[in-house]
Amino acid sequence: MHFLLEATVMLGAAVVAVPLFARFGLGSILGYLCAGLILGPSISGFIADPESVLHVSEIGVVMLLFVIGLELEPARLWRLRGRLFGLGSLQLLLTGLLLTPLGFMLGLGQAASVLLGLTLALSSTAFALQLLTEHQHLASPHGQTAFAILLFQDLAVIPLLAVIPILAGNADAENANLWVTVATTTAIVVATLLVGRFVFPRVLRLVARSEVHEVFTAAALLMVLGTAWVMEEAGLSMALGAFLAGVLLADTPYRHELEANIEPFKGILLGLFFLSVGMSVDLLLVMHNLLTVLGITLAILAVKILVLCVVGVIARLPRQNIPRLAAVIAQGGEFDFVLLTTAVAAGVFEQRIASLCIAAVTISMACTPFLYTLGSRIGNRFKPSTSWDNQFPDDDPPVIIAGLGRFGQMVARVLKMQNVRFTALDPNIRQVEFIRQFGSRIYYADATRLELLRSAGLDRARMLIICVDDEQAALTIARLARENYPDLSIHARARNRHHAWRLQELGVDVVVRETFSASLELSQEVLVGLGYPSASASQAVRTFRDFDVRLFEESYQYRNDNAQLLESDRAAIEEFYKLFQSEDREDRHHRDTRQREADDGRSQD
Numbered sequence: 274m275h276f277l278l279e280a281t282v283m284l285g286a287a288v289v290a291v292p293l294f295a296r297f298g299l300g301s302i303l304g305y306l307c308a309g310l311i312l313g314p315s316i317s318g319f320i321a322d323p324e325s326v327l328h329v330s331e332i333g334v335v336m337l338l339f340v341i342g343l344e345l346e347p348a349r350l351w352r353l354r355g356r357l358f359g360l361g362s363l364q365l366l367l368t369g370l371l372l373t374p375l376g377f378m379l380g381l382g383q384a385a386s387v388l389l390g391l392t393l394a395l396s397s398t399a400f401a402l403q404l405l406t407e408h409q410h411l412a413s414p415h416g417q418t419a420f421a422i423l424l425f426q427d428l429a430v431i432p433l434l435a436v437i438p439i440l441a442g443n444a445d446a447e448n449a450n451l452w453v454t455v456a457t458t459t460a461i462v463v464a465t466l467l468v469g470r471f472v473f474p475r476v477l478r479l480v481a482r483s484e485v486h487e488v489f490t491a492a493a494l495l496m497v498l499g500t501a502w503v504m505e506e507a508g509l510s511m512a513l514g515a516f517l518a519g520v521l522l523a524d525t526p527y528r529h530e531l532e533a534n535i536e537p538f539k540g541i542l543l544g545l546f547f548l549s550v551g552m553s554v555d556l557l558l559v560m561h562n563l564l565t566v567l568g569i570t571l572a573i574l575a576v577k578i579l580v581l582c583v584v585g586v587i588a589r590l591p592r593q594n595i596p597r598l599a600a601v602i603a604q605g606g607e608f609d610f611v612l613l614t615t616a617v618a619a620g621v622f623e624q625r626i627a628s629l630c631i632a633a634v635t636i637s638m639a640c641t642p643f644l645y646t647l648g649s650r651i652g653n654r655f656k657p658s659t660s661w662d663n664q665f666p667d668d669d670p671p672v673i674i675a676g677l678g679r680f681g682q683m684v685a686r687v688l689k690m691q692n693v694r695f696t697a698l699d700p701n702i703r704q705v706e707f708i709r710q711f712g713s714r715i716y717y718a719d720a721t722r723l724e725l726l727r728s729a730g731l732d733r734a735r736m737l738i739i740c741v742d743d744e745q746a747a748l749t750i751a752r753l754a755r756e757n758y759p760d761l762s763i764h765a766r767a768r769n770r771h772h773a774w775r776l777q778e779l780g781v782d783v784v785v786r787e788t789f790s791a792s793l794e795l796s797q798e799v800l801v802g803l804g805y806p807s808a809s810a811s812q813a814v815r816t817f818r819d820f821d822v823r824l825f826e827e828s829y830q831y832r833n834d835n836a837q838l839l840e841s842d843r844a845a846i847e848e849f850y851k852l853f854q855s856e857d858r859e860d861r862h863h864r865d866t867r868q869r870e871a872d873d874g875r876s877q878d
Contacts, residue, residue, distance in 0.1 A: 309551020333542025342519020361425025469521035600648025605634030681740030
């Protein structure tokens with residue numbers, strides 16, 4: 274089949290599948306795998322020879338390892354040295370040891386079984402970091418521990434890749450001299466380090482001085498692919514060469530420029546790699562061995578969860594963080610595909626075993642979002658119980674602030690400067706303890722509970738200010754306050770237009786959209802920066818503010834009718850454009866009039 278047609282169909286499948294899977298929280302990798310599965314011989318047969326695609330797409334893995342090498346600065350490794358090498362090695366070795374029996378059960382020899390166990394001990398950096406970022410847990414104790422373990426796993430991929438050709442050589446030739454192979458490998462690695470250390474930076478400096486961007490990109494690709502080619506010719510992994518090249522350039526001033534130039538190629542080719550992995554899955558084989566695949570999946574998840582719980586205890590993580598750590602990196606990883614396919618190409622594993630393991634890893638990755646949700650719920654049960662504050666002073670401040678995060682703190686500071694007394698409630702005990710150090714009147718309390726609002730003096734307060742970040746919590750507080758205290762003045766922070774309408778439905782007196790004023794202020798500064806007179810910029814922003822406020826109020830009646838809401842917005846925007854055009858004509862008329870008057874005055878003089 275024509276190359277352009279194949280490339281077009283593969284790109285189209287990725288464009289459809291990847292956003293769809295990402296939309297449902299399953300991640301881009303599963304999208305690529307499923308798209309490849311559909312295009313491969315197991316289902317549609319559109320791509321009859323996945324090996325040809327895999328051969329080209331391996332360059333994506335090479336570039337991924339290069340980027341990882343660029344990120345490994347010595348100072349960063351040193352800060353994480355305890356968790357990185359201690360906890361990381363413990364997790365990898367213990368998990369690999371417990372998963373080694375899987376290799377024996379699948380008919381592998383001792384060395385190949387150990388390699389399989391260590392391969393399945395790896396986790397998905399992409400899945401784990403995405404989940405931690407989405408839940409804002411990356412800076413948490415379990416997030417930092419998971420990151421260190423993942424970083425060590427990324428480092429461990431390099432020796433694992435280097436071992437595969439050695440295992441393949443031993444399998445092909447019983448009398449091969451292992452020590453000669455190791456010595457040759459070491460010599461090539463040392464030579465690469467020396468060349469990279471003293472030659473690469475000078476070449477990049479020379480190219481950078483030419484100030485030709487595309488030549489710098491070509492030089493970056495030359496270094497990556499050249500080092501990879503040298504390693505492959507020496508019988509080592511191309512990825513090993515790329516990783517070494519990245520490490521050598523990690524502390525140079527060209528690191529960020531190199532990463533930016535390589536990133537587009539890496540993303541596309543790595544996606545192509547995952548597509549080709551999906552194509553190589555023998556679905557018929559998996560269906561005929563369904564119990565085996567499910568057994569491997571359960572073994573991976575169970576062993577990793579057990580080991581990670583032990584790691585969490587050794588790391589002295591808070592009890593509520595241990596289930597989260599175990600859940601977030603319990604899956605198999607993207608490097609499993611790399612190692613399994615590399616081992617198949619080298620003849621260490623049979624394609625049948627690799628297909629079964631790839632299917633099991635894929636299922637484990639699909640389970641990750643659900644496992645993390647379950648782990649978070651279990652962790653919440655282990656969370657130390659701290660009773661809510663229920664003793665409040667009797668002086669009855671006139672203002673109650675629900676939520677003292679970044680938004681609420683700004684309100685509280687203004688009130689404090691004006692000597693307006695208030696009582697603040699926040700459900701984050703760390704936030705409460707921190708802010709109390711500065712003498713603020715804040716209490717550990719969940720404002721969605723009516724009895725705590727009453728204890729805080731809401732029945733005697735003049736105003737309730739809702740500043741919580743969670744939309745549903747804000748609605749709950751507003752509903753409780755309005756139902757029980759109909760005469761209370763309620764001011765609330767809204768996350769967006771629709772949230773503001775829902776707050777208004779509940780009877781909130783004043784609703785402020787959290788980004789509205791800040792965006793208008795920035796817009797005015799942008800206009801001034803572009804050369805507009807301050808008065809004109811201020812007038813333009815004021816006109817837009819008045820228009821948007823009026824549109825917000827008029828659209829309230831259509832808030833539950835999307836079709837009518839769109840029609841109302843369309844008509845209002847057309848009116849807005851006419852208003853701006855009219856004001857622009859008036860401004861030009863006034864300027865022309867003033868200019869003529871000035872000219873007449875000068876002529877009379």
